[in-house]
Amino acid sequence: MSVHERPNGTVFVRYRENGKQQNRTFGNGPGALAEAKAFDLAVKEKKKVQNQEVTSSIPFQPGQPVYADQIAVAWHQDKKAAGRARWVDEFAHTLNKEILPEIAVVPVEQLTQQYLVNFIHGIRKGRSPITVDRYLSYIKCMFQWAVRHRIINRNPLELWSKRKEAPKDFKLTHEDVKKIIEVAPPHLAWAVEVAYNLGVRTGESELLALKWKHVDWDSGYVRVYGRKTKAWRRVKVSPKFLEKLKLKKAEAQTEFIVEYQGRQLKRISKAFRTACKKAGISDDIISYDIRHLFCSTLLSKGASVRTVSAMMGHANPSMTLGRYGHIMPGDEERAAALLPELD
Numbered sequence: 001m002s003v004h005e006r007p008n009g010t011v012f013v014r015y016r017e018n019g020k021q022q023n024r025t026f027g028n029g030p031g032a033l034a035e036a037k038a039f040d041l042a043v044k045e046k047k048k049v050q051n052q053e054v055t056s057s058i059p060f061q062p063g064q065p066v067y068a069d070q071i072a073v074a075w076h077q078d079k080k081a082a083g084r085a086r087w088v089d090e091f092a093h094t095l096n097k098e099i100l101p102e103i104a105v106v107p108v109e110q111l112t113q114q115y116l117v118n119f120i121h122g123i124r125k126g127r128s129p130i131t132v133d134r135y136l137s138y139i140k141c142m143f144q145w146a147v148r149h150r151i152i153n154r155n156p157l158e159l160w161s162k163r164k165e166a167p168k169d170f171k172l173t174h175e176d177v178k179k180i181i182e183v184a185p186p187h188l189a190w191a192v193e194v195a196y197n198l199g200v201r202t203g204e205s206e207l208l209a210l211k212w213k214h215v216d217w218d219s220g221y222v223r224v225y226g227r228k229t230k231a232w233r234r235v236k237v238s239p240k241f242l243e244k245l246k247l248k249k250a251e252a253q254t255e256f257i258v259e260y261q262g263r264q265l266k267r268i269s270k271a272f273r274t275a276c277k278k279a280g281i282s283d284d285i286i287s288y289d290i291r292h293l294f295c296s297t298l299l300s301k302g303a304s305v306r307t308v309s310a311m312m313g314h315a316n317p318s319m320t321l322g323r324y325g326h327i328m329p330g331d332e333e334r335a336a337a338l339l340p341e342l343d
Helices: 029-056 068-081 086-103 113-123 129-148 174-183 186-198 239-251 269-279 289-300 305-312 317-324 331-337
Strands: 002-005 011-017 020-027 221-226 231-236
Touching: 002 029, 011 029, 020 029, 068 086, 068 129, 086 113, 086 129, 113 129, 174 186, 174 269, 174 289, 186 239, 186 269, 186 289, 231 305, 289 305, 305 317
Parallel strands: none
Antiparallel strands: 002 011, 011 020, 221 231
């Protein structure tokens, strides 16, 4: 929630409503600025009232112990009111079934970081460190919310932080992609080929949302909307793949570039795993690895980080290097060959 001014002098307020960012324009001049400030203040007051309503709906009694299950209910209500309950809902089953029955037996002020970390490690035994850290992050977020709303005085996990994740060891190769396409059913083979040529995220947010109207047939660009970044980007394709797109367009039954039996596909993950197994590819490979292969290949062949970052839809080039700049096979040899000999 804040007041902004565009280069042309137009004043607008940026705020969030039902979890979505909104802009409201008020025009130019002193009057517009005053009106914008008044609106911004009203939005903030409304949010404050909503927060009070959420916390007051839970029986927190002054001077009485507060338990984790009480906080969980209020926290979930607040996130739901803000339109951000999706990831909370996904966590709710584990929270209610495995976590709260154990940690809600004593007041939050008696919980310690060591106890919570050991407990989560215990119930997630056999799971990856990433999964364990994710649950601890959710619990820390919940308690931090309670601190901000003055329900509790301290967060038991205040000093805990996620471990730095080591870069994933990506194993997918160009030969693997060819093998997968050979054994995959036609619709999946085409989906893999599109993902390989565009470097898109392979779920419903990007790959399966691509439409024929997003293809610029004259320039050879495909427009991709990144739901994660809330921004469009353009990806240049090769002349050969552009011709393939034209052939597929001629036989398309829907507006979507990737389709199956006349309807939009919702996911390819299960079919992709089946194709990998049939092709004798490692169980660790997932469809998202195609995106990594796209990026790593371009970087290893000399494409600029800035260009690749734009094609990937990353916020900045440093994100591209951090996530995808791993050394590809043969890079060391090529790098060594660039150094002139002294004799």
